[in-house]
């Protein structure tokens with residue numbers, strides 16, 4: 059177990075301490091695990107019904123995150139995944155009760171029902187008006203099966219919001235209770251887990267899942283779900299969860315709902331957005347009207363990766379209560395309104411000039427194709443090298459460039475204007491490759507093109523000058539000198555070797571051969587260099603003994619150029 063905690067026995071108090079310290083609107087009741095609205099007394103004195111929720115911890119931001127004007131008056135936190143004691147609930151009731159009374163919103167777990175229920179009974183005996191609403195929104199379990207009833211899941215947060223708005227309107231306890239009960243009856247939730255979670259005091263996960271396994275319809279305490287299955291696509295997961303909820307709520311076309319896409323704790327925001335987008339599409343396909351939708355971490359199960367989807371039927375009144383102001387740390391500031399037009403047309407890129415195209419037979423095209431083929435072929439090798447000393451994306455970046463160039467090469471300008479060909483190639487790379495190597499290769503080709511522009515008949519010497527200019531461009535943009543362990547350690551010696559050989563009167567083929575040798579040796583030598591630039595610099599001396607992948611790539615594509623032209627000559 060690896061957790062950011064001080065002591066397994068202090069997880070809950072330490073967490074509540076931090077929560078209260080960061081929220082001037084919240085207070086932690088001394089010596090307790092109860093978070094109350096700082097203005098709870100004033101609100102009660104105004105005749106507002108006080109709302110209390112809570113349960114085991116581990117579901118953050120529930121429930122302390124929903125304490126504040128417009129939602130809860132207090133949240134009672136038990137130990138992780140353990141209901142709070144009767145007396146803790148009683149303390150919370152006494153702390154926030156006013157003349158209008160108290161409504162307890164409880165998730166349907168046996169321990170919670172007993173402790174909140176008993177506390178309510180004792181408080182009533184003390185003369186406090188207390189009502190209790192149980193949320194049982196888990197549609198994975200049958201409504202009446204051989205179990206302790208449907209569990210309370212993320213839909214509980216909707217009940218907090220609706221009841222909170224009703225209480226803030228000043229409605230009496232009986233009405234707030236009925237409104238909360240009706241809302242709870244209009245909600246369905248189902249979730250899926252990709253990983254288990256670890257209760258700090260237990261020290262190890264509550265269950266295990268194989269790499270490719272998911273658990274459908276789990277509870278939020280890591281208790282087993284209804285079925286274990288193979289991992290499927292986000293769309294397929296959403297479809298199955300929604301089908302179950304829609305069926306349970308008997309939703310049909312033109313029915314109006316609010317949607318909650320809930321992170322169970324360990325889901326990256328990116329994946330949550332994928333699920334959220336998918337859920338909107340799936341509901342649109344059913345012609346169900348999504349009046350409001352929120353996606354985020356609302357009610358979690360510690361660090362469990364996975365999501366739950368919640369639908370609540372809404373009418374205008376319920377919508378108004380969802381829209382009503384709530385000042386809490388966890389209820390989202392976004393209105394929940396769904397974008398009408400979520401995709402906007404991008405400004406069009408300049409259209410390539412029409413005219414002659416790069417012919418299949420041209421030497422330039424065959425060289426470009428050979429370079430691309432080599433880069434595609436060595437993708438795994440470059441990936442592995444970049445994984446060792448960088449972030450592992452170089453192989454993908456280079457192969458993405460190669461793919462796009464091959465795809466677009468038919469539209470490239472004719473070989474009679476090689477500078478234009480290089481410029482178009484640069485534009486392709488600029489568009490599809492990011493990272494560090496993208497702009498460096500783009501500038502390399504642009505500088506070479508500019509040098510070619512100045513020449514009438516590009517012979518070997520002109521190409522050599524263009525290569526030198528290209529390397530200078532890379533060094534200028536990247537700020538790397540030879541010896542800094544970058545692609546420059548292959549490019550620079552290659553450019554020098556090419557010039558020297560041609561000046562000595564060697565044939566173009568021999569000169570290119572010398573350049574490839576120089577690049578290969580330069581790339582190999584990077585294994586002994588200390589990284590100072592790029593991501594390898596974070597790896598530091600751990601990179602020693604491994605060659606720079608960018609430099610290695612240069613030697614590989616130069617080699618591809620050399621062998622294509624050699625075959626041409628023979």
Ligand code: ADP
Nearest residue numbers: 452493494495536538544545591592593608609
């Ligand atoms: P990143 O993932 O770091 O954005 P890439 O994976 O696209 O970068 O490219 C990594 C390669 O880029 C390195 O192996 C190195 O050869 C080269 N490189 C990194 N920084 C520079 C720089 N400042 N100048 C020239 N080349 C660089």
Ligand code: MG
Nearest residue numbers: 448449451452
């Ligand atoms: Mg990289």
